[in-house]
Structure formats: structure tokens, C-alpha cells
Amino acid sequence: MFDSSDHLDRVAHPGRYPLVLAPVIKSVKLKRMLIDGGSALNILFAKTIDDMKIPRSELRQSNAPFHGVIPGLSATPLGHITIPLTFGAKDTNRMENICFEVADFKTAYHAIIGRPMLAKFMAVPHYTYLMVKMPGSHGVITLRSNIKQAFNCEA
Template sequence: MDGGSGLNILYIDTLDAMHIPRSELHLTGSPFRGVIPGAQAYPLKQIDLPIMFGSQANFRLEVLTFEVVDFPGSYHAILGQPCYARFMAIPNYTYLKLKMPRPNDVITVSSAFSHAFECDREHYELATVVINSFELPQLGETSTLAVPDCNKPTSSMAFRPLKETKAVGVDPTDLAKTV
């Protein structure tokens, strides 16, 4: 569940696990941001899939459009605002519940906190790897290795500000306290 996302996202691994042929995909719009930290994501194509919530006695079925992406993720799919609007669903992130109205009763989809924690941990680790793969090469290009001169003495007196500094009072009742 991602109420901030304007997209429904399906990972290519999930599509393959569902044994849906790639010939079912159709052309997509444009790239999007926010799924891969710090980079644009380019979906492969889109697919329209029937999605059902509930039981045989009380269900809701709608066709949703998913952006199919070919990069690793810790989820099978991400349901965003288009899903919530179509199903008139209300997410509650605190209780990990998704509720939607039906004529017979309210449909409630729940998750376990332990499962959500594992997914979040896996997503964090994956995001860290992705960010590092983008940022570390850039840092290597822009930074130089500083080798200290062992013959030169170092002390706190060796620091010299580039410009003049100004003392700023932090306590109006005691003018001696400055930074």
C-alpha cells in the first residue's frame, strides 16, 4: 500500500511468477521518479489486470493498470492512489488494514506487523544498495585522498578560519555564553 504513489507498480518477477506472457503488455507513458531512490525509473510497459478483494460471498473486482518495471523490489506489487480510487478503499497504515465498501459488508484486508517489518527492512537494504551504487562512483570522481604529513605537528591551534568569525549570544541573561 502506498497512498502517496500515483501509480500501481508490478515487478517483472511477479509477472513471470504469474505465468503471464510478456505479449500481454502494452506501451507505457513516460518515466517516473521516487521508486528508485535518486533516479528516474523507466517502466517496461503497462498491463491491465483484474484485481479482486474479498470472498466469494462478498467481493469487489476491478481492472487496474500497472506499470511493469524491471528492477528489484521487496514487494510483488505496489498499490497506489489509482487502486484506492477505483475500489473506494481507505488505508490505515497504523493498523495495516485496507477497507472498502461492499453491499453485503465492508471488505477488510489485513497484514501482520512482522511481515510488514520484514518487507520494510528488505526494502531499506535494497534502497541502500541502489543509492550506494549511484553515489559511491560519483564520490570517487569528486574527492581526493588526503594523506596526512607525519612530519608536521597537528593540534587544535593548527585550525585557522577562512574568514573572520563573529560571536553570537545564546543566552540573553548571560552574555558570556556565546557560540
């Protein structure tokens, strides 16, 4: 549940900033992961897997093109990969294996997380409060977007 205690002290422009979280993928903390509840895909960008030293040979073939990531263009992913994604702190965290399409786009983000991940984690985003809540083994896990990081990504 979201309530007034979740509201930020000051929101200069509600709805202007993206919801950006910093989960851990394969033991690497990625600080610029966009939460997009309107996306039907989870996308990990090629530069991110290269920076994480994940060999492209681990990608499985994916021939289905997707649309809407870059306005007016369709793209065929390099492949897809299923890897562990962890949200939360040491004492309260949640890990699930998530399938990502790998795309070779230049972007400010490491990845875009869409409805498939939100459903798997049973996570609920709130774009006004810039937070996500999901069930964890020790209660609700609450994750806040870093406003400064969100602003930098948007810029």
C-alpha cells in the same frame, strides 16, 4: 469508519511497518502487495509477471518515465497491463480491472498499489491500524496487513 475496535491489541512501533495486503491477481494470490497512498502509480514488478506466467507480449507500450520508486533514479516502465485485482474472501469480495505499470526493479514486494487503485476501489487505508476498508456488495470489506509479512518485507 475506523474506531477503537480496529486498533491492534499491541502495536510495538506505530507507523513503522508498511501496509502489506494479499489480494488475488488473475487467480494468483500475491502475499506481498504494498499499499502506498502517496504513490500516483500502481506498479507490478517484472519478476511477479514472470512468476505468474504472464507473457511480456501482453504488455502495452508505455514511454512515460516515473520517479521516486528508487531514490534518485528515474525509470521507464517495460509497459503497462490491465488485469483483474480482487480483495476479500469468497463471500465478500470485490474485483476491479486495474492498470499497472510494469517495472524491472528488485524489491521485496510483488507490487505497489497507489492512489489510482485506492480511488477505483473507493478504499481507505489506515496506516496506524494497518488496514484498508472498502465498500463491497455485502457491506464493508475490512483487510488487515499481516504484521509478520510486513516486518519481513521491511527487513
